[in-house]
Amino acid sequence: MTRVVLSIGSNLGDPLANLRSVVDALGDRVVAVSSVYATAPWGGVEQQDFLNATLIAQDDALDCRGWLRFGQDLEQRADRVRDVRWGPRSLDVDVVDCDGTVSADPELTLPHPRAHERAFVLVPWLEIEPDAALTVGGAPVVVADLLRSLDASEVAGVRRTDLALVAP
Numbered sequence: 001m002t003r004v005v006l007s008i009g010s011n012l013g014d015p016l017a018n019l020r021s022v023v024d025a026l027g028d029r030v031v032a033v034s035s036v037y038a039t040a041p042w043g044g045v046e047q048q049d050f051l052n053a054t055l056i057a058q059d060d061a062l063d064c065r066g067w068l069r070f071g072q073d074l075e076q077r078a079d080r081v082r083d084v085r086w087g088p089r090s091l092d093v094d095v096v097d098c099d100g101t102v103s104a105d106p107e108l109t110l111p112h113p114r115a116h117e118r119a120f121v122l123v124p125w126l127e128i129e130p131d132a133a134l135t136v137g138g139a140p141v142v143v144a145d146l147l148r149s150l151d152a153s154e155v156a157g158v159r160r161t162d163l164a165l166v167a168p
């Protein structure tokens with residue numbers, strides 16, 4: 001049994017439908033789904049705002065690599081084109097955490113190497129797991145503390161919408 005934290009995002013096509021496709025594919029493996037947040041683009045590329053959410057899921061058979069492939073398969077199904085780094089995309093599925101595993105493998109770095117810098121990941125995560133912690137630089141850090149140390153303007157760029165993903 002593995003328990004993962006997934007960050008999902010979209011700013012192309014029908015972003016809400018793209019996010020819903022992940023919840024649908026997970027089915028009863030969903031443990032918790034955050035609200036959907038409209039977020040200002042992170043990373044310096046000028047583009048449309050994103051919709052983002054964070055999910056917790058568990059599965060008896062999938063290992064951490066299996067979760068990576070699961071996400072990549074859904075990205076492909078959403079016709080994701082790999083073009084500009086940190087640019088527009090129909091669907092991005094990132095493995096933020098997988099059972100607390102720490103790995104520097106470039107194909108699957110755990111925890112996700114940039115999750116701790118991203119309010120669009122941490123704010124929704126905190127909503128569904130208020131005592132969440134993430135390993136940063138080899139030590140566990142409480143997500144609420146990570147958020148406090150992020151640039152206030154980035155946090156201010158995260159706006160909760162009244163759209164909600166409904167878990168099955």
Ligand SMILES: Nc1ncnc2c1ncn2[C@@H]1O[C@H](COP(=O)(O)OP(=O)(O)OP(=O)(O)O)[C@@H](O)[C@H]1O
Binds near residue numbers: 082096106113
């Ligand atoms: N924890 C992880 N979750 C998802 N992909 C990862 C992870 N660690 C490494 N990768 C690798 O990152 C590669 C690039 O992923 P992707 O195209 O989604 O990056 P990106 O969304 O542009 O940027 P970022 O990784 O900063 O979110 C993938 O081929 C994947 O193998």
Ligand SMILES: Nc1nc2c(c(=O)[nH]1)N=C(CO)CN2
Binds near residue numbers: 010043086
């Ligand atoms: N707000 C926001 N910004 C981003 C996002 C995202 O999901 N949300 N994904 C990116 C690609 O990794 C780059 N920038």
